[in-house]
Amino acid sequence: MRPTVSFRECGTLAVSPEVSAGLAIRDLGPRVRFDNEEGAPRPVTASEAAVTWTGDRWRMRTELLPCGPQSIELRSRLCCQSAGVLNHVELLTGDAHLCEAEPGQVRVLTLSRYGGDVVAAVQPSPVCTAAAGEPNQAAPAPVPATLTSENVMVVYDRGGRRALLIGFLSSERWQGRVSLDVSAGNDGRLQVGFDGGDVHVEAGEQLALETVMLAWGSDPWRLLEQYADRVKERHGVTCPDLPPVSWCSWYPYRLGVSAERLLAEARIAARRLKPLGLGIIEADLGWERQHLPHVFEPNRRFARGLRWLSEELGRLGFALGVWKAPFTISALDSLTQEHPDWVIQGEDGRPVSVWTWFWEPHGDVYVLDLTHPGAQAWLRENCEALHRAGVRYFKADFIGMAADHRAKRRHDPRIVAGGGAEAARIGARLIRDALPDALALNCGGPQMPGTGAWPLLYVCNDTGNTGLQSWEFARTNFRAAACHLWQNGRWGIIQTSCLCVGLPGTLEEARVRATAAFLSGGQVDISDTLTTLPEDRWAVLEATLPPLGKSATPIDLFEPVFHRQAADYEALCKGLPTAYKEREHPPGSVWHLRLDHDGDAWDLVAVFAFDQVSGRERPELSNFTVPLARLGLDPAASYWAYEFWSGQFLGVVPGGRANPDRYAHPGDWQDLVTPGPAGTLSLTFSGPAVKLLALRRPRPHPWVLGTSFHQSCGMELADVRWDPAACALSGVLCRPPGQSGHVALAVPDGWRVVSAEAEGCRAGVAPTAAGGTRLSVVTAGERTGWRLRFSRDVEP
Numbered sequence: 001m002r003p004t005v006s007f008r009e010c011g012t013l014a015v016s017p018e019v020s021a022g023l024a025i026r027d028l029g030p031r032v033r034f035d036n037e038e039g040a041p042r043p044v045t046a047s048e049a050a051v052t053w054t055g056d057r058w059r060m061r062t063e064l065l066p067c068g069p070q071s072i073e074l075r076s077r078l079c080c081q082s083a084g085v086l087n088h089v090e091l092l093t094g095d096a097h098l099c100e101a102e103p104g105q106v107r108v109l110t111l112s113r114y115g116g117d118v119v120a121a122v123q124p125s126p127v128c129t130a131a132a133g134e135p136n137q138a139a140p141a142p143v144p145a146t147l148t149s150e151n152v153m154v155v156y157d158r159g160g161r162r163a164l165l166i167g168f169l170s171s172e173r174w175q176g177r178v179s180l181d182v183s184a185g186n187d188g189r190l191q192v193g194f195d196g197g198d199v200h201v202e203a204g205e206q207l208a209l210e211t212v213m214l215a216w217g218s219d220p221w222r223l224l225e226q227y228a229d230r231v232k233e234r235h236g237v238t239c240p241d242l243p244p245v246s247w248c249s250w251y252p253y254r255l256g257v258s259a260e261r262l263l264a265e266a267r268i269a270a271r272r273l274k275p276l277g278l279g280i281i282e283a284d285l286g287w288e289r290q291h292l293p294h295v296f297e298p299n300r301r302f303a304r305g306l307r308w309l310s311e312e313l314g315r316l317g318f319a320l321g322v323w324k325a326p327f328t329i330s331a332l333d334s335l336t337q338e339h340p341d342w343v344i345q346g347e348d349g350r351p352v353s354v355w356t357w358f359w360e361p362h363g364d365v366y367v368l369d370l371t372h373p374g375a376q377a378w379l380r381e382n383c384e385a386l387h388r389a390g391v392r393y394f395k396a397d398f399i400g401m402a403a404d405h406r407a408k409r410r411h412d413p414r415i416v417a418g419g420g421a422e423a424a425r426i427g428a429r430l431i432r433d434a435l436p437d438a439l440a441l442n443c444g445g446p447q448m449p450g451t452g453a454w455p456l457l458y459v460c461n462d463t464g465n466t467g468l469q470s471w472e473f474a475r476t477n478f479r480a481a482a483c484h485l486w487q488n489g490r491w492g493i494i495q496t497s498c499l500c501v502g503l504p505g506t507l508e509e510a511r512v513r514a515t516a517a518f519l520s521g522g523q524v525d526i527s528d529t530l531t532t533l534p535e536d537r538w539a540v541l542e543a544t545l546p547p548l549g550k551s552a553t554p555i556d557l558f559e560p561v562f563h564r565q566a567a568d569y570e571a572l573c574k575g576l577p578t579a580y581k582e583r584e585h586p587p588g589s590v591w592h593l594r595l596d597h598d599g600d601a602w603d604l605v606a607v608f609a610f611d612q613v614s615g616r617e618r619p620e621l622s623n624f625t626v627p628l629a630r631l632g633l634d635p636a637a638s639y640w641a642y643e644f645w646s647g648q649f650l651g652v653v654p655g656g657r658a659n660p661d662r663y664a665h666p667g668d669w670q671d672l673v674t675p676g677p678a679g680t681l682s683l684t685f686s687g688p689a690v691k692l693l694a695l696r697r698p699r700p701h702p703w704v705l706g707t708s709f710h711q712s713c714g715m716e717l718a719d720v721r722w723d724p725a726a727c728a729l730s731g732v733l734c735r736p737p738g739q740s741g742h743v744a745l746a747v748p749d750g751w752r753v754v755s756a757e758a759e760g761c762r763a764g765v766a767p768t769a770a771g772g773t774r775l776s777v778v779t780a781g782e783r784t785g786w787r788l789r790f791s792r793d794v795e796p
Contacts, residue, residue: 005072005214006064007051011043013092017099019216021164022106022157023121023182024099025190029053030060031090032078033196038088057082060209062091067230071215073169077208080201085413089174090193091212096180097187098122105158107558108180109220109483110149113400113444114461116483117476118557118587119147121155121182133469134462135358146181151448152227153178156220156558163220163558166192167227169211169234171448173197173422175403176210195419198408220558221486228490235449243493243523243547244439244456245273246280246321246393251465251500251527255360257286258301259309263316268530270316272538275736275782276545278526280393280439281313282321291360292333293325293398294368296382310390321393321439322386326379327402327427330357331364335378342375343368344407344417354404367401370423371412376430383434392438394431396454400444402427421446428452441495441523449491456493456523459484463497463513466505471688474509475610478516479588482554488522489549496520498527501540510537511645512690514544515606518711519591521551542739543644543711552591552606555630560584564676565623565684572666585624586610592631597715600704603631603639603695604713609687621669623684625676628654633695635679640746642705642772643672644692644713649705649744649772652698653681702729702751702790705772708741709733717743718783727754730787735779743775743786744768754789 004016013028030041030053039056046052050063062076076091098106098121106121147153152167168176174194182188192212201207213230215223231237247269249257266281287302288295298306310320329336329343336343336351343366346352353364369375386394401407407418417423424445429452431440442454460481463469481496488494499517501510517524524547528537555561563585568578591606609622628635641650656675657668668674669684672691676682683691694706694713701722706713720731733743747753749771756765756775763786764776777786 006048007046009046011046011051011053012094015214018162019164019214021155021162021216022098022160023096023155023164023190025096026094028092028094028190030062030076031088031093031193032058032060033087033089034058034080035084036087057084067213068215068226070217071213071226071230074212074214077206079206080203083203084201086196086199086201086207088193088196089209090191091209092190092192094190095188096182096190098182102159106182107156107158108147109154109156109224109557110147111152111483112150113447114459114480116460116480118483121147121180133464146179148177148179151176152224153180154220154223155180158559161218163217163223165213165215165220165223165227167213167215168448169213169231170450171210171421171446172425172450173199173416174210174420175446176212195405197416197418197420197422198413199416199420200413221553224486225490228486231449232490235453237449237453237491239489239493240439240455242277243521243549244280244393245277245524245545245547246282246526247273247278247530248282248284248395248498248525248527249286250284250323251498252529253286254284255286255291257283259304262309263312265530266313266316266318270318272542273526273530273545274317276542277547278545279317279319280321281318282323282393282395284323284395285359285397287322288324290332292330293328293357293365294330294335295333296324296385306386306389306391314390319392320390321395322391323395323397325398325401326383326396326431327368327370327424328398329366329368331366332361336366339374339378341369341411342372342378345409346406347409352406352409354401354406365401367404367407368427369410369417370402370427371410371415371417376426379427380430380434383431387435387438391435393441394435394438395441395443396428396431396445397443399424399427399442402445421448425451428454442492447487447491454492456495457487457491458497459487459494460496463500466500466502466509466513468504471610474512474688475586475608478608479586481516481520482557482588482591485520485551485554488520488551494520494522494551495525496522498525499541499544500527501537502528502533503537507536507540508689510540512608512688514540515690515692515711516608518544518547519552519593519604519606521548523547539708543709548712548715550593550595552593552604554588554590555592555626556585556590557587559630560587561590562625563623564625564682565621565674569618569666572664575665578664585622590624590626594632595712595714598718598720600696600714600720602714603633604711605631605681605693605695607683607691607693609685609689611687619686621684622687623674623682626681626683628679628681631681631695638698639695640698640705641673641681642694642696642713642744644694644706644708644711645690647708647742647744647768647774648672649746649768649770650693651770653695654679656682698746698748700748701727702745702747702773702788704729704731705744705746707733707743709735709739727790727792728787729790730785733777733779733784733786734782735784737779737781740776740778743777745773745775745788747771747773747790750793751790752793754791756786756788758786759784
């Protein structure tokens with residue numbers, strides 16, 4: 001039977017089981033609340049492709065338009081029959097319960113501006129967790145019974161391999177949300193709508209509501225990419241050609257930042273990071289008078305002004321960036337006394353406090369009323385002053401405040417503010433117009449492209465300093481980032497918060513953070529004290545630059561990757577049978593990226609283990625059994641594997657030790673690659689840690705595996721060629737002068753190195769594990785040539 005989405009004679013939307021991913025979705029119709037009153041709507045006219053509903057004071061017409069072989073759009077217009085206040089709109093609401101699917105097999109992807117997760121559709125009772133740390137660094141929240149997602153939700157039935165995407169294609173005025181509540185009894189409700197923002201409408205006025213898309217198929221990630229492409233096409237999104245690389249003062253200095261400190265950081269950055277793409281030095285919170293979030297005048301530590309600072313940075317080859325919370329007004333500033341009408345007020349006519357500022361000098365926080373002409377002029381003039389001072393990067397933080405549900409009593413009630421997106425888009429447009437050639441980073445505002453769209457999107461919580469955040473927080477935060485990767489290059493260039501690799505955290509934590517930042521494919525925002533950064537951390541940082549501009553795919557968000565290894569240390573030592581443990585790893589543990597460059601092609605696979613134990617507990621190994629087919633690889637084929645962070649050639653995978661008589665002992669786990677089911681990549685190691693593998697098809701002659709210079713394991717190389725007549729392998733390493741490291745090579749049996757050189761001089765080579773070879777290189781210029789000659793002991 002052909003999947004269908006159509007209106008029934010009674011006016012409700014019907015979604016066939018083949019479309020609904022294991023859910024029975026029935027009797028979907030609209031609900032509208034005017035002046036806090038909601039009556040029962042009734043259909044007036046209905047066909048398969050259009051329906052008109054009427055309420056006591058409104059009429060809504062919704063049309064279905066095909067936008068692909070397995071997708072449709074719902075476009076709705078609301079006609080208000082009398083003047084009033086629009087409180088809430090549900091474009092679609094109705095029953096939803098599990099039908100053909102097993103309750104434990106249905107997964108749901110939910111998103112928010114800084115969050116993202118994939119969870120079971122049926123949730124147990126929530127368990128509260130404590131919160132700590134700075135804003136956007138709270139402990140993971142319990143999963144609620146009602147799952148709510150901003151802009152888009154995906155429902156996936158693992159058993160039936162069916163996915164349903166429900167997503168808004170616009171959020172010009174209102175912020176679309178999709179909610180699903182499926183209780184343990186398999187009964188529930190689906191809602192697709194938005195807060196009306198208490199917008200005032202006139203009698204007879206027609207409102208074009210936000211457009212919704214329904215798409216279905218077997219691959220939920222592909223549906224997200226197609227959805228993002230549809231949004232990009234609709235809004236004409238343009239992104240920077242390359243992801244920017246910036247340095248941020250927040251984690252090194254916080255409120256102690258100064259112009260002198262910025263310049264000291266910039267001087268070393270000019271020597272070591274500018275050649276790798278760093279172009280922006282940003283003064284985060286701490287440069288402004290009294291450290292107030294909305295103030296645009298510099299404090300005494302920036303006594304020479306921003307113009308002088310931008311010129312000094314320009315001499316070093318950098319643009320100046322600044323942080324501001326432009327929609328967040330501190331009660332401690334005289335602005336609130338001089339212009340109280342510029343901030344959102346309550347029913348008592350006094351400014352509404354939506355938060356207490358976390359940092360010094362603390363105090364109540366109000367919301368700038370972006371519907372007020374005076375407030376708009378204030379914002380425009382201050383941003384224009386930044387532009388005249390040479391600011392070319394603007395980090396707009398806490399801008400979600402403009403949509404706070406308490407921000408509804410505004411100057412112009414015909415503009416949606418609290419609960420919606422329209423006022424925030426006005427502010428974004430003012431900022432973009434005032435800083436026309438500056439890059440602007442959206443921290444907390446509407447992510448959906450449209451009016452006042454932002455070229456850079458902040459997509460997860462703040463990472464925090466190393467060594468001071470729990471690994472559970474890291475797991476949750478990087479999973480949120482993974483859920484947003486499909487947006488990169490489509491809705492903007494994403495940023496997965498600041499990249500910190502320095503102390504006090506461990507080297508392994510630095511690698512975990514750097515791998516996630518690199519494979520996100522987005523902006524890299526460095527936030528370490530470069531003047532004191534240890535050299536082992538410099539190696540991590542430099543290997544992350546320049547960014548690729550291509551995002552990995554988290555292959556286990558919807559279909560799990562399993563732990564399939566026995567790990568009873570004592571029993572293995574004794575030679576006793578061990579319990580076989582099989583469990584799902586948390587979603588977002590395995591990221592994959594296919595790369596091709598200069599005639600070569602390979603696959604990057606990052607495996608994240610976030611397990612953490614106390615000193616009194618015995619560590620538990622993590623095994624990841626990854627089906628090669630999930631990586632788009634031939635499960636019957638073999639591959640050379642190179643682990644980047646250790647620089648180790650792992651030999652051929654699938655693989656692993658094969659002891660006589662199936663003997664097993666703890667020493668088997670000294671090898672990262674362990675035996676697994678046929679057609680799988682099986683890795684076993686102890687976390688918290690990350691393993692970054694490059695997989696290549698074996699060749700009959702020596703070939704490159706990767707290098708120590710760049711996480712891509714190959715994009716830093718050019719002109720790699722095998723000369724069969726000379727039995728020589730040569731290439732060019734494209735890195736700045738003065739870097740030292742190695743090129744890793746696979747050398748098949750029967751081949752041996754005769755000579756090696758770099759830039760015409762003799763170079764050192766050393767044998768490595770699994771029959772590999774390492775060529776030591778110190779870069780002499782931007783392009784360092786290298787060449788190895790081989791001989792073969794046995795001809796084929």
